[in-house]
Amino acid sequence: MQIHVVQQGQSLYSIAQAYNTTVGDLVEANEITNSSRLVVGQTLVIPIYGSFYWVQPRDSLWSIAQRFQIPYTELASINRIPLNRPLQVGTRLYIPPAPKPTKEFNAYVEPRGTVTTALENSARNAAPYLTYLAPFSFQALRDGSLREPPLNQFPAIAQANRNVLMMVITNQENDQFSDELGRILLNDQQIQTNFLNNIVSTAQRHGFRDIHFDFEYLRPEDREAYNTFLRRAKERFSQEGWLLSTALAPKTRADQPGRWYEAHDYRAHGEIVDFVVIMTYEWGYSGGPPMAVSPIGPVRDVLEYAITEMPPEKILMGQNLYGYDWTLPFEQGNIARAVSPQQAIELAAQHNVAIQYDTTAQAPFFDYWDANGTQHRVWFEDARSIQAKFDLIKELNIRGMSYWKLGLSFPQNWLLLTENFTVRKR
Numbered sequence: 001m002q003i004h005v006v007q008q009g010q011s012l013y014s015i016a017q018a019y020n021t022t023v024g025d026l027v028e029a030n031e032i033t034n035s036s037r038l039v040v041g042q043t044l045v046i047p048i049y050g051s052f053y054w055v056q057p058r059d060s061l062w063s064i065a066q067r068f069q070i071p072y073t074e075l076a077s078i079n080r081i082p083l084n085r086p087l088q089v090g091t092r093l094y095i096p097p098a099p100k101p102t103k104e105f106n107a108y109v110e111p112r113g114t115v116t117t118a119l120e121n122s123a124r125n126a127a128p129y130l131t132y133l134a135p136f137s138f139q140a141l142r143d144g145s146l147r148e149p150p151l152n153q154f155p156a157i158a159q160a161n162r163n164v165l166m167m168v169i170t171n172q173e174n175d176q177f178s179d180e181l182g183r184i185l186l187n188d189q190q191i192q193t194n195f196l197n198n199i200v201s202t203a204q205r206h207g208f209r210d211i212h213f214d215f216e217y218l219r220p221e222d223r224e225a226y227n228t229f230l231r232r233a234k235e236r237f238s239q240e241g242w243l244l245s246t247a248l249a250p251k252t253r254a255d256q257p258g259r260w261y262e263a264h265d266y267r268a269h270g271e272i273v274d275f276v277v278i279m280t281y282e283w284g285y286s287g288g289p290p291m292a293v294s295p296i297g298p299v300r301d302v303l304e305y306a307i308t309e310m311p312p313e314k315i316l317m318g319q320n321l322y323g324y325d326w327t328l329p330f331e332q333g334n335i336a337r338a339v340s341p342q343q344a345i346e347l348a349a350q351h352n353v354a355i356q357y358d359t360t361a362q363a364p365f366f367d368y369w370d371a372n373g374t375q376h377r378v379w380f381e382d383a384r385s386i387q388a389k390f391d392l393i394k395e396l397n398i399r400g401m402s403y404w405k406l407g408l409s410f411p412q413n414w415l416l417l418t419e420n421f422t423v424r425k426r
Contacts, residue, residue, distance in 0.1 A: 001419040002046040003383045006038045019046045031411045039348045041355030043383040045415045055091040068095050102422040103400035106132035110405050115152040122406045127161035129414050131424050134166035142184050144194030146202055155207050162425040167208035177217040186225040196236050211237050214247040218263035227268040234272055243274040250280050250302040270310020277402040281320040286336045290326040290377040292363035296388050303396055316402040319389055321410050323380025340408035344380035362388040383412040390420045
């Protein structure tokens with residue numbers, strides 16, 4: 001499978017010819033709605049077995065083989081090239097697919113009010129690529145009871161696709177994380193006992209096999225109380241044969257200040273729970289200035305710190321399935337609009353602007369002007385940016401990836417996931 005960046009003057013036909021595939025295969029793989037309107041800078045995933053490489057100046061068989069981590073003699077044999085013949089610039093070489101490590105993948109799905117058919121279909125389409133499916137969320141109440149989200153067909157989808165159904169529990173009140181609710185649940189032992197009993201009965205009723213706490217903006221003084229609660233929860237859930245997992249804020253040091261970070265103890269969570277989801281996204285967020293949502297540098301910094309505190313096989317990298325459309329100039333109080341990668345490409349096509357790529361952030365972006373003459377900037381995800389994250393998973397040898405959230409179209413992600421990894425099913 002290959003990532004191709006559309007250049008000026010290219011068509012689907014010319015791209016298909018270059019890779020010995022068909023226009024129909026390109027349209028289907030990339031869910032292209034208008035085959036006559038490609039965007040310069042748009043990425044396409046080419047659905048072929050293996051990939052092609054065109055020889056560049058100063059390349060040699062040895063350097064190309066090193067780049068793709070295969071023996072140079074094998075590369076020569078596959079492409080029927082004599083070992084002693086210099087390579088000509090522009091020669092197309094076939095690169096066989098690399099061995100695929102087995103990793104785990106989770107995706108949150110957020111049903112609100114009436115669950116739409118489109119949201120259920122999004123979960124159904126993604127489920128073959130997932131280890132876990134996580135409806136978001138069961139909201140804890142101050143007496144230890146739970147407010148349930150609408151589950152609809154999500155348990156059946158998980159069962160049909162051998163997904164572990166993840167029970168996501170939050171300390172949210174009125175859709176905001178509450179430190180006071182967290183204080184009660186973590187410190188009042190009677191309420192906590194009721195809380196755990198309600199979790200067990202609810203999980204048994206619906207078939208959840210992983211209990212996942214997303215407790216955010218806790219009081220710093222409740223850090224150890226949270227750890228103690230998790231130890232108690234782990235003992236209780238282990239009796240049922242269930243996994244325990246947590247969501248963690250993206251930290252780069254143990255004593256990182258800030259309401260989001262201080263009660264999240266990476267070392268303790270790494271010792272207690274089966275795995276964690278680290279929320280490595282939202283550097284660019286809806287209420288802030290335009291920037292990449294999950295730039296590769298900060299993501300790397302968080303994960304490299306995390307593996308000093310816990311085993312890498314317990315870490316799922318958080319990954320956004322969306323971007324944002326900001327109005328320029330940015331003013332505090334303005335809220336950016338969330339867009340899927342497919343919507344971002346359609347915006348660029350509609351306004352006839354090229355997509356650019358920030359190699360430092362490893363993320364695509366573009367500017368456009370709307371009908372009112374207002375400038376916008378869009379940062380989003382594409383095949384190159386997600387491949388950079390997949391490469392980081394392999395480099396750091398972490399457990400896998402967790403997506404926030406389903407319902408936003410990004411077909412290239414799933415194509416590249418299967419190219420890079422074997423998905424563990426439980």
